[in-house]
Amino acid sequence: MKTSNALLPLVGVAILLAVWSLATALKLVDPVLLPSPLATFRTLWESMLSGKLGVDFLKTVMRTISSTAIAAVIAIPLGILLGSSEKLYRSVEFLIDFFRSTPASAMFPLFLVLFGVGDRTKISVAAFGAALVILFNVAYGVMNARKTRLLAAKVMGASRIRVLFDVMLLESLPQTFVGLRNGVSLALVIIVVAEMFIGSTDGLGQRVFEAQQLFDMPGMYAAIFAAGALGYSLNLLFLLIERRFVHWAGR
Amino acid sequence: MTIPASIVASGPAGGFDESRRTAPHVTIRSLSKHYPDAVIYDRFDFDIPRGKLISVFGPNGCGKSTLINMIAGLVPADAGEVLFDGRPLSRVKFGYVFQNYREALFPWLPAFDNIAYPLKVMGVPRAQRRQRVERLVAHLGVKIDLSLYPYHLSGGQQQLVSIMRALIVEPEILFLDEPFSALDYEMTLFMRDQLQRVFMETKTTTVLVSHDLEEAVYLSDYVLLLSRHPAQVVEFVPYDAPRPRTDKTLSEPGFIATKAHCLKLFQREVHRG
Numbered sequence: 016m017k018t019s020n021a022l023l024p025l026v027g028v029a030i031l032l033a034v035w036s037l038a039t040a041l042k043l044v045d046p047v048l049l050p051s052p053l054a055t056f057r058t059l060w061e062s063m064l065s066g067k068l069g070v071d072f073l074k075t076v077m078r079t080i081s082s083t084a085i086a087a088v089i090a091i092p093l094g095i096l097l098g099s100s101e102k103l104y105r106s107v108e109f110l111i112d113f114f115r116s117t118p119a120s121a122m123f124p125l126f127l128v129l130f131g132v133g134d135r136t137k138i139s140v141a142a143f144g145a146a147l148v149i150l151f152n153v154a155y156g157v158m159n160a161r162k163t164r165l166l167a168a169k170v171m172g173a174s175r176i177r178v179l180f181d182v183m184l185l186e187s188l189p190q191t192f193v194g195l196r197n198g199v200s201l202a203l204v205i206i207v208v209a210e211m212f213i214g215s216t217d218g219l220g221q222r223v224f225e226a227q228q229l230f231d232m233p234g235m236y237a238a239i240f241a242a243g244a245l246g247y248s249l250n251l252l253f254l255l256i257e258r259r260f261v262h263w264a265g266r
Numbered sequence: 267m268t269i270p271a272s273i274v275a276s277g278p279a280g281g282f283d284e285s286r287r288t289a290p291h292v293t294i295r296s297l298s299k300h301y302p303d304a305v306i307y308d309r310f311d312f313d314i315p316r317g318k319l320i321s322v323f324g325p326n327g328c329g330k331s332t333l334i335n336m337i338a339g340l341v342p343a344d345a346g347e348v349l350f351d352g353r354p355l356s357r358v359k360f361g362y363v364f365q366n367y368r369e370a371l372f373p374w375l376p377a378f379d380n381i382a383y384p385l386k387v388m389g390v391p392r393a394q395r396r397q398r399v400e401r402l403v404a405h406l407g408v409k410i411d412l413s414l415y416p417y418h419l420s421g422g423q424q425q426l427v428s429i430m431r432a433l434i435v436e437p438e439i440l441f442l443d444e445p446f447s448a449l450d451y452e453m454t455l456f457m458r459d460q461l462q463r464v465f466m467e468t469k470t471t472t473v474l475v476s477h478d479l480e481e482a483v484y485l486s487d488y489v490l491l492l493s494r495h496p497a498q499v500v501e502f503v504p505y506d507a508p509r510p511r512t513d514k515t516l517s518e519p520g521f522i523a524t525k526a527h528c529l530k531l532f533q534r535e536v537h538r539g
């Protein structure tokens with residue numbers, strides 16, 4: 016019973032592969048547009064191990080991680096600061112919401128002027144987008160700290176600083192991780208888009224785009240799957256870290 | 267907290283007991299509190315006796331929580347003063363137990379560290395903290411695995427941890443605001459007896475807000491009956507059955523008479539406004 020439940024997620028995968036195989040075997044779709052699963056995954060495997068795809072994959076990982084890290088380093092302390100005073104947060108809430116709602120891709124030209132064509136622009140736009148998401152979540156996490164818990168710390172004689180570090184900070188951790196997960200997803204999106212269009216010579220985005228230009232369909236699908244696997248793994252990584260550090264969340 | 271053990275279970279009118287009763291622990295003078303839509307307290311005076319367990323009972327929303335919160339400094343009073351043996355709150359060690367133990371404990375700390383936390387705030391070194399928690403656990407005869415996180419404990423165990431956290435500083439006075447009302451009946455009965463044991467062991471002046479008259483009478487030396495707000499003392503009803511009180515106490519004439527008396531006053535109060 017338990018093992019069969021654990022296998023449930025594979026059902027969807029199996030169905031997709033079956034439909035895909037069928038479609039290519041029966042030539043329902045132009046084979047140039049849709050290579051067989053086997054050909055695609057062989058390309059994925061080979062180009063990850065020996066080809067350029069592996070290098071591009073690592074490039075994108077590095078950019079995504081560094082932009083998320085920069086975002087976190089800036090946004091977490093700032094979020095705590097803003098969240099610890101509701102008045103302070105309310106006074107900048109509109110700005111945060113406004114820029115959170117602005118598509119980060121609209122910022123590319125501005126950042127290009129500031130940082131030129133290169134990694135700095137990609138990373139800083141992604142960091143900008145991710146930082147706002149993280150900031151918003153951290154601030155809300157701090158503001159929504161359980162009132163009883165704060166009072167409890169207060170009656171035990173804890174100073175404001177102590178309450179901030181011993182209670183508010185930990186209370187905000189679950190929400191902070193929500194912010195980090197959303198932030199890293201957004202950073203990946205921005206990085207991949209930037210790699211496609213901002214004069215890039217490497218990275219998964221550039222790889223997808225180039226494969227399409229060269230009509231290398233297996234290569235394109237391989238790069239798409241690589242990007243998907245990357246997004247999924249990053250999310251999973253943060254979930255695992257969260258479960259390790261925020262063991263009390265939701266209990 | 268150095269009150270001679272001799273007053274434990276001393277009879278109703280022991281001479282020594284009488285003299286203690288005349289030296290109140292907490293004096294509340296002219297305490298006033300209003301919210302935009304109601305005056306909750308208007309020049310309220312009261313003395314909390316030393317080393318006794320008193321229950322605060324009254325109609326819904328009359329200001330029971332507000333009273334202990336003002337005494338414990340969680341809610342500022344508009345006017346008036348509260349003194350503990352003549353000293354202000356800031357110089358007093360006290361314990362406070364919240365109704366909502368889930369939200370009052372720190373889920374990121376194991377039960378042991380939750381209990382030790384007030385000592386950490388006070389700057390007691392780690393080794394001593396450990397010692398004092400272990401001593402308290404032994405003293406109370408608590409059988410809980412304190413290495414567990416609160417969310418792995420039952421509701422009653424969590425509340426017991428909260429109570430121990432309040433007791434670890436050896437408070438002069440202990441406040442509890444409806445501590446058992448989130449527990450199921452079986453656990454409530456068990457916890458009442460735990461609290462009674464804690465009280466008998468430590469003789470800490472205790473103020474318990476309760477919405478359950480049976481519980482209020484069963485546990486207390488006095489029941490403080492409050493009126494609708496602006497709250498006044500309707501009566502300060504003594505109940506001096508010897509401790510430990512047990513299930514049998516509940517069917518004794520003294521208990522029944524006291525409870526009936528309180529109920530009559532309470533209903534008069536409820537029907538008044």
Ligand SMILES: Nc1ncnc2c1ncn2[C@@H]1O[C@H](COP(=O)(O)OP(=O)(O)OP(=O)(O)O)[C@@H](O)[C@H]1O
Pocket residue numbers: 301302304306325326327328329330331332333477495
């Ligand atoms: N922050 C607040 N703002 C406005 N009114 C309040 C506030 N806190 C309490 N009150 C009001 O003050 C009165 C007393 O509140 P309190 O919580 O002390 O009552 P209580 O006797 O403990 O009630 P309960 O039986 O519900 O626990 C209530 O009528 C309540 O509505």
Ligand SMILES: [Mg+2]
Pocket residue numbers: 330331332
């Ligand atoms: Mg109340």
